[in-house]
Amino acid sequence: GGILSKANNLDVIGSEIGITNGTNQPAGNFTINLSGSLNVRAGSFFPSLIRALSQGPASSAGMSVTAHEIVITDGASVSTSTLTEGDAGPLNISAVNLEVTNAGRISSASRQGLDPDTGEPAGPAPTGNAGTINIQGLGGPTQSVLIDGVDSAILTNTVGTGHGGSINIASQSLQIQNSGTLSAATSGTASSATGGTITVNAEHVALNSQGLITAETNGIAPAGTVDINTGTLALNSGGQIRSSSGVKPTFVSKA
Secondary structure, rough: OOEEEOOOOOEEEOOEEEEEEEEOOOOOOOEEEEEOOOEEOOOOOOEEEEEEEEEOOOOOOOOEEOOOEEEEEEOOEEEEEEEEOOOOOEEEEEOOEEEOOOEEEEEEOOOOEOOOOOOOOOOOOOOOOOOOEEEEEEOOOEEEEEEEEEOOOOOOOEOOOOOOOOOEEEEEEEEEOOEEEEEOOOOOOOOEEEEEEEEEEEEEEEOOOOEEEEOOOOOOOOOEEEEEEEEEEEEOOOEEOOOOOOOOOOOEEEO
């Protein structure tokens, strides 16, 4: 099935909205269309999730989120993902301003299933591929994208044999700081576990206080590419752009 949510504002606090697909059939569309704001944050006892998950041979549902302001914080996440051979579906975000802070996450990735008793990885590693994340504004580039804080991330990573996904950001300003991460990396060691592609088109890009952009791989597969098209690029206090395979990130000035 699918999910369609239309409202002025939506707060997801200590709750989950999701579609899990364990079949070989396509999942329905997952659409959130807001005229105001989306706030996703932890409650008193539980994290908050908006997610589309694949646990079978078919891909997870794709997700589209539109709002004027989007804030994902306090360990909350908005994601499409796979635990098995299905791929993570595409994740499209349209907003004027987007903030991912305090261990919040946006992801379209593969991930290892966990033992419910121990929390340790369980079962075979996934073989599905990460998906694509597209971030833009309402009819053009978004005004600002902020990734702030340890474990705060926008990512299309893989942990098994699948390849990393793509991240495409069109924004006036992209700021990554305080160990925030923009990542299309892979931790799998198979030759198919290639890094993904990160493409940023922004007037201003700043990586401050260990902010990181990476498309690395841990194995023999090539790392991905990082393309930044910007008027100004600032790397301060340990900000980094990395690719471990020797594929060099590119920087194209708009000036």
